[in-house]
Amino acid sequence: MATVGRALLILALVVALYGIAVSIYGALRGRDDWIASGRRSVYAIAGLVTGAFAILEIAFLRSDFSFATVASHSSTTTPLFYKASAAWSSQEGSLLLWLWMLSLWSSLVLFLTRRQVRRVAPYATAVLLGFAAFFASLLVFKETPFGLLATVPAEGAGLNPLLRHPSMMTHPVMLYSGYTLFAIPFAFAIGALITRQVGAADWIRATRRFALAAWLFLGIGILLGARWSYVELGWGGYWAWDPVENASLLPWLTGTAFIHSIMIQEKRGMLKIWNVSLILATGILAILGTFLVRSGILDSIHAFGASTLGVPFVILIGVMTAGSIGLVLWRREALRSENRLDSLLSREAIFLLNNLVLVAMAFVVFWGTFWPLIAEALTGTRRALGPPWFDQYTVPLAIVLVLLSGIGPVIAWRKATASNARRNFLLPAVAALGLGVVLAIFGVASRPLALAMFVCGAFVVASVGQEFWRGVGVRRAMTGEGPLGALRSLVARNRRRYGGYLVHVGMALLFVGVAASSAFDNGRDVRLTPGQSVTTGGYDFTYTRATSEISATRSGLEKITFGAVVDVRRDGRHVVTLHPERGFYPSRDVAGLGPVGRFFEGEATSEIGLKAGVLRDIWTAMTPDIRKLLPTIKEGDRVFAAAAGKLPPELEGQALGTALNGIVDRYLADRPAATFRVITSPLVTWIWVGSIVVFLGGLIALWPGADTARRRVTARYAARVAQELGRA
Amino acid sequence: MPPARKRKVRLVAALSAAVVLACALVYTSLLGSSEVVTPSDLVTATAGTSYQLTGKVVNDSVRTTSDGVDFRVRDRDGSTSVPVTYSGAVPDPFREDREVIITVRKEGATFVGERDSLVTKCPSKFTEDATQRS
Numbered sequence: 030m031a032t033v034g035r036a037l038l039i040l041a042l043v044v045a046l047y048g049i050a051v052s053i054y055g056a057l058r059g060r061d062d063w064i065a066s067g068r069r070s071v072y073a074i075a076g077l078v079t080g081a082f083a084i085l086e087i088a089f090l091r092s093d094f095s096f097a098t099v100a101s102h103s104s105t106t107t108p109l110f111y112k113a114s115a116a117w118s119s120q121e122g123s124l125l126l127w128l129w130m131l132s133l134w135s136s137l138v139l140f141l142t143r144r145q146v147r148r149v150a151p152y153a154t155a156v157l158l159g160f161a162a163f164f165a166s167l168l169v170f171k172e173t174p175f176g177l178l179a180t181v182p183a184e185g186a187g188l189n190p191l192l193r194h195p196s197m198m199t200h201p202v203m204l205y206s207g208y209t210l211f212a213i214p215f216a217f218a219i220g221a222l223i224t225r226q227v228g229a230a231d232w233i234r235a236t237r238r239f240a241l242a243a244w245l246f247l248g249i250g251i252l253l254g255a256r257w258s259y260v261e262l263g264w265g266g267y268w269a270w271d272p273v274e275n276a277s278l279l280p281w282l283t284g285t286a287f288i289h290s291i292m293i294q295e296k297r298g299m300l301k302i303w304n305v306s307l308i309l310a311t312g313i314l315a316i317l318g319t320f321l322v323r324s325g326i327l328d329s330i331h332a333f334g335a336s337t338l339g340v341p342f343v344i345l346i347g348v349m350t351a352g353s354i355g356l357v358l359w360r361r362e363a364l365r366s367e368n369r370l371d372s373l374l375s376r377e378a379i380f381l382l383n384n385l386v387l388v389a390m391a392f393v394v395f396w397g398t399f400w401p402l403i404a405e406a407l408t409g410t411r412r413a414l415g416p417p418w419f420d421q422y423t424v425p426l427a428i429v430l431v432l433l434s435g436i437g438p439v440i441a442w443r444k445a446t447a448s449n450a451r452r453n454f455l456l457p458a459v460a461a462l463g464l465g466v467v468l469a470i471f472g473v474a475s476r477p478l479a480l481a482m483f484v485c486g487a488f489v490v491a492s493v494g495q496e497f498w499r500g501v502g503v504r505r506a507m508t509g510e511g512p513l514g515a516l517r518s519l520v521a522r523n524r525r526r527y528g529g530y531l532v533h534v535g536m537a538l539l540f541v542g543v544a545a546s547s548a549f550d551n552g553r554d555v556r557l558t559p560g561q562s563v564t565t566g567g568y569d570f571t572y573t574r575a576t577s578e579i580s581a582t583r584s585g586l587e588k589i590t591f592g593a594v595v596d597v598r599r600d601g602r603h604v605v606t607l608h609p610e611r612g613f614y615p616s617r618d619v620a621g622l623g624p625v626g627r628f629f630e631g632e633a634t635s636e637i638g639l640k641a642g643v644l645r646d647i648w649t650a651m652t653p654d655i656r657k658l659l660p661t662i663k664e665g666d667r668v669f670a671a672a673a674g675k676l677p678p679e680l681e682g683q684a685l686g687t688a689l690n691g692i693v694d695r696y697l698a699d700r701p702a703a704t705f706r707v708i709t710s711p712l713v714t715w716i717w718v719g720s721i722v723v724f725l726g727g728l729i730a731l732w733p734g735a736d737t738a739r740r741r742v743t744a745r746y747a748a749r750v751a752q753e754l755g756r757a
Numbered sequence: 758m759p760p761a762r763k764r765k766v767r768l769v770a771a772l773s774a775a776v777v778l779a780c781a782l783v784y785t786s787l788l789g790s791s792e793v794v795t796p797s798d799l800v801t802a803t804a805g806t807s808y809q810l811t812g813k814v815v816n817d818s819v820r821t822t823s824d825g826v827d828f829r830v831r832d833r834d835g836s837t838s839v840p841v842t843y844s845g846a847v848p849d850p851f852r853e854d855r856e857v858i859i860t861v862r863k864e865g866a867t868f869v870g871e872r873d874s875l876v877t878k879c880p881s882k883f884t885e886d887a888t889q890r891s
Contacts, residue, residue, distance in 0.1 A: 191849055264846045264873070271876070393782070400786050401793055407783075412790035413809045415860070415874075421785070554845060556823045634849050652847065656821060704824060706846055 031096060031175040034084040038168050038175075041077040041128075044070050045162035049155045056151035056224075064151045068139050071154060074161050075132040082116075082129045085174050089116045094185050097176040098122055104187035106582050114197040115188040120323065120338075121174040123201065127319065128164040130202070131209040135161070138213050138239055146235045152220035153213075153232075160212055163345055171338060190588070190614045190634045196257040200250055204277060207247025208315040211280055214240045214287075215312025218305050222356040227305065227363050229295040237291060238731060240308070244284045245727035251277050252720040263611075263635030263650035265552060265708045267716070270419045275398040276318035282391040283311040286384040289437075293377050296442065298367030302357065303384070305364060309353035314391075316346055321398075372444035379440055383433045386426050393422040420547075428481050431540050434533040435489035438526075439496060457491035479548035482540055489537035493530045500527075520729060528730025532723050539719030545712035546646075552708040556654075559700045566709030568604065568647060571596045575653070575701050576608070577693040585682070588612045589628050589689060591653040591696060593703055595638060607638025609651040609705070623666025624685050625692070629655065646713040654702045661695055791860055796830050797837040802863045810841070810861050810868065816853045825870075830857060843870030850877040 048070025055063030085098075089112045094100040102122070103115045117126040135157040142150060168174065214236040221232040254274070255267035268274065287307040293299050320342035357364070370377055396403070397414045404412040439453040465484040473480045497516070504515035520527040551566030562571040576592040592610030596603065616622055616631035638649040665688045669681075676684060758766070791809040794802075802808065810830055815838050818829035825844035831837060833856070841861060851857065859875045861868035 189850075263849055269876070396782060396786070400790060404786070404790065408787075411793040412787075413793050414786060414790045418785065418789040554824060632850065632852075650846075654821065 030084050030088065030093075031177050034081045034175040035169070035173060037077045037081040037084070038165055038173075041074045041081070041132075042162060042165035042169055044073050044077065045158045045165055048074070048158040049162065052151045052155040052158065056148075056155075064147075064154075067151060067154045067158070068143065070158060071132065071139050071161070072136050074158075074165075075136040078125070078129045078132045078165075081174075082125055085116050085122065085125060086113060089113065092185065094183075095177050095181045096174075097178050098174050100178055100182055100185045102186065102188055104185040106585060106587060107185075107188045108193070108582075110195075111188050111193050111197065114201075115192075117201050118188060118192055118197070119174070121168065121172040121176075123205075124164060124168055124172055125174050126201065127205050127209065128161060128168065130205045131157070131160055131164065131212060134206065134209050134213060134239075138236070142235045146217070146220075146226070146232055148224045149217055149220035149226050149232050149235075152223045153216040156216035156219050157212060160216075163341070167338060167341060171341070187614075190612065190632045191261065193634075194257055194261050196253050196261075200253040200257060203246050203250030203253060205250075207243050207245075207250055207277075208280070208319060210239055210243030210246060211284060211308075211311050211315040213243070214308045215315075218308045218312075219352070219356065222305065222360045225360060225363050227301055227360060229291070229298070233291050233294060233304070237288070240284065240288055240291075241727065241731055244281065244288055245724070245731065247277065247281045247284065248727075249720070249724055251281060252717075256717060256720075259713070260637060260639065261634075263637060263652075263706065265637075265648050265650065265706060265710075267713075270397070270416045272398045273318070273322050275394050276314075276321040278394055279391055279398075280311045280314040280318060282387050282394070283307055283314060286387040286391075287311060289380050289387075290384050293380055297377060299370070299377065300381070301364040301366060302361065306353075306357060307384075307388075309349075309357070313346060313349045313353065316342070316349065320346060374440070374445040374450070376437060376440050376442045379433055379437045383430065383437060386430050386433065390423055390426045390430070393426070394419070397422075424478050424544075427540055427543075428478065428485055431482065431485040431489060431537055434536060435485065435492045438530055438533060439492050453492070453495075456495055457488050460491040461485070461488035476548040479544040482544035486537040486541040486544075489533055493534050496530060497527070524732050525730050528726045528728070528732075531726025531729060533726075535719045535722030535724075535726055537719070538715045538722060542712045542715035542717075542719060546710045546716070550708055550710035552706065552710075554704060554706050556702055556704045558702045563705070563707060565707050566645075567599060568707075568709055569598045570649065570705070570707045571598070572703065572705065573606075575697055575703070576610070577696050579686070579689055579693060580612075586615070586628075586686070586689065588614045589693065590636075591655065591701070591703075592636075593651050593653075593705070595649055595651075595705070595707075597640070597647055605640040605647060607640065607647070607649050608636075609638035609649045610636040611651060611653055612636065623662075624669050624681075625665035625688055626662050628689065629658075629662060641714050643714060644711060646708075646710045648706075648708040648710065650706045652704045653696075654704070655696070657699050657701065658692055658696060661692055665692070795832050795837075796839045797832050797835060799839050799863070799868065800837075802868075804863045804865075807860060807862055807871070808868075809858060810839070811856070811858050812838075814851070814853050814855055814857055819853055826851070828853075830859070840867045841870050842867055843875055845870070845872040845875065848875060848877040851875065852877075 048067045051063045051070070052067030055061070055065075055067055085096075087093075088096045088099050089103050090109070092099065092103060092105050092107075092112070098119045098121055099115075102118050103112050107115060115122075117123045139150065139154060139157075146153075214232075217232040217236045221227050226232065251274075254277075258269075259265070259267040287304060290300050290304050290307065294301055294304050320339070323338040323342065370381070372378065397419050400414050401411045404410060435457065436454070439457075441449045461484045464487045465480060468474075468480055468483055473483065497519075500519045501512060501515045504510060504519050505512065508515065508518070510518060553563060553565045555563045557563060557572040559572055559574050562569050564570070573594040573596045576590075576594060578590045578592070580587045580590065590610050590612045592608055595607040595609065597605045597607060612634050613628050614631045614633070615627045622630055635650045635652075638651075640647040669685070669688075672681075672684075791807045792798075794808045794810055796810065796812050799808065799810065812830040812832055815829035815831045818838075820827045822842075822844070825842075826847055827840070827842050829838040829840050841859060843859065855877055857875060857877050860871040862871070863869075
């Protein structure tokens with residue numbers, strides 16, 4: 030099977046190279062048959078890579094340890110769900126996922142646009158095939174997922190316990206979907222520049238929906254990563270400004286700017302250079318994100334170790350950057366704006382300002398991320414920046430951004446008049462400032478930046494709410510529908526606009542959650558023994574008792590868990606009982622370890638105790654002090670070593686179970702101490718609620734509108750009529 | 758003001774603002790950053806200065822304390838190591854022989870880790886042993 034998988038990848042590489050050649054030849058010669066052949070190459074690659082991916086998945090699901098990647102990333106005891114997702118936990122598996130996503134999304138886009146942008150599409154196809162050829166060649170020549178082991182082990186190393194989280198199935202897929210989807214508008218922009226077809230109708234309208242999908246998938250992927258960090262890793266945060274995290278944020282920021290500024294090009298024929306530059310930069314940044322994970326160029330907790338992929342990626346990024354700059358300079362005359370900005374008080378100006386803020390944020394994040402390399406070049410010493418540096422720039426910029434997202438949707442195009450401004454902004458401004466005054470009275474003024482974010486967030490919710498209110502009112506007056514029916518038809522008639530409004534509300538909620546939880550959280554690390562308490566944020570946390578458990582699967586013992594029962598009270602009143610735990614998985618490397626000690630030398634994962642609330646999250650994690658158990662563990666290993674070969678395997682398993690039960694009982698009897706991290710953090714839930722609202726708004730904006738569906742039916746009808754006429 | 762002159766003034770203003778912001782960025786970056794070092798670089802470390810130390814946790818060096826861990830960090834491809842005393846959240850993947858990044862300051866003969874600055878390589882990215890592949 031591995032040979033078939035490898036052959037499919039080689040074939041995919043050959044087809045990609047063929048497709049590039051025929052697409053360009055067809056475009057140069059005006060030969061539709063060659064162009065169609067190039068497009069079909071993309072479909073063929075999707076089929077070939079799907080086959081290769083299926084072979085890898087089957088190998089994981091069947092625990093076929095002859096595959097090196099299966100042996101090192103899965104085991105027979107790994108649950109089925111995680112066996113499936115373990116396929117992309119390795120360098121080579123994740124590269125295959127990248128290629129698979131790229132081929133699927135490219136096929137979908139080229140199929141849907143097969144009758145549009147006919148001059149641009151062949152070059153876009155060649156660019157997409159270029160990406161496919163790049164990743165296929167990495168998989169063929171550098172990092173094959175189909176490498177075989179000379180000696181097949183009886184058991185695999187297993188998926189790292191920390192990756193056994195439902196997000197493992199969705200987070201990478203979403204991120205890669207975002208990255209690969211951003212390659213599509215990038216490719217069409219290149220095609221538009223080559224063919225000089227740089228108007229909105231030439232490439233933006235054909236790919237706008239895919240840019241939005243890329244933005245949405247990437248955003249959801251980032252937020253799923255943040256959620257994973259919050260609930261799975263025992264530190265209580267959701268964002269660490271790590272280089273690889275930042276790398277995923279960069280294309281999202283420039284992509285956000287792009288999906289706003291293309292509206293100005295569509296509406297007024299302005300910002301053509303800006304738009305094409307933004308999407309080219311976004312495409313490059315998407316590849317840069319992939320490069321950072323795989324090059325080891327920067328110290329990141331998310332970067333693969335000992336990777337050899339840095340040089341190929343540097344070459345790809347270099348070619349993309351030089352090509353993009355060259356093409357923009359070559360076509361600068363065709364990219365001149367058709368109109369000029371009429372007034373600084375207009376939607377165009379606000380969108381432009383929004384773009385500048387987003388690009389400034391992207392620049393700051395880029396600068397901070399690459400500062401170690403910049404500093405090394407400037408001073409000869411590699412230096413790194415921490416979260417406070419990022420916060421000092423991004424927080425004020427985020428406040429301005431949220432404010433603009435409240436102004437943009439309601440300010441008039443071309444030029445806003447005083448009456449227009451009064452009509453649209455008076456109520457939201459009064460509501461937001463009113464909330465600000467109330468919050469200031471309750472002490473929020475001690476954190477002025479957080480207060481500013483709350484006021485701006487309230488302004489966005491009020492201004493968007495006002496728009497919905499007015500729209501529903503007009504619909505009701507026109508059609509006599511009920512409020513819900515009017516709301517439904519209002520949104521259905523202009524999904525892009527109202528979906529976008531919902532996204533703005535979601536982002537405002539998200540930023541309010543971030544501001545509140547960053548500015549007003551209370552946390553403590555404390556060592557407690559059963560019966561002892563600690564107070565933080567007005568809540569009393571009492572370590573009531575210790576817990577322990579041995580978990581087994583059909584294949585054997587899975588882990589030992591030591592936990593705590595924590596009683597949380599406020600003013601003497603019971604609030605919640607939390608159960609933080611730490612699970613100890615047996616070491617993958619058994620050399621030199623006894624059967625008992627092996628359980629305490631492997632991975633350990635935190636299961637947090639969390640009470641999520643509308644106003645406040647109460648979060649705990651614990652690390653048990655197992656030092657008192659060490660003599661018992663050593664004694665257990667000594668006994669097993671002495672009995673080695675004397676016990677039949679089934680009795681050895683029973684004896685191990687008895688020994689571990691003894692350790693568990695000993696732990697409970699000792700009234701063990703544990704180190705707790707307790708955090709009370711306000712409005713964290715609103716980060717996730719805001720994310721869901723963003724997701725819903727994005728889906729609404731993406732969904733084909735009634736007019737699009739009607740156009741498609743009409744086109745189909747017209748084609749059929751023409752066919753019938755032809756027959757007649 | 759004629760439009761051409763107006764455009765020129767705007768361009769100069771925008772460029773000036775960009776230069777000022779760029780200078781501010783460089784200044785704050787130099788001021789707020791820590792030198793990225795390996796254990797062998799710390800031989801000449803100055804007391805009180807903050808460093809971002811990267812390296813691997815030395816085998817058999819981890820000692821759990823009441824509010825954190827004491828351990829030694831060595832060069833990725835060498836044996837020079839330094840002692841680190843750390844208090845704060847210990848990441849789940851923290852183990853011996855694993856890559857860590859931690860902000861430290863020299864205090865006497867040891868290096869004291871900044872609270873909550875200890876990070877360990879994400880578990881999906883550990884280097885695998887590929888030597889046995891056919």
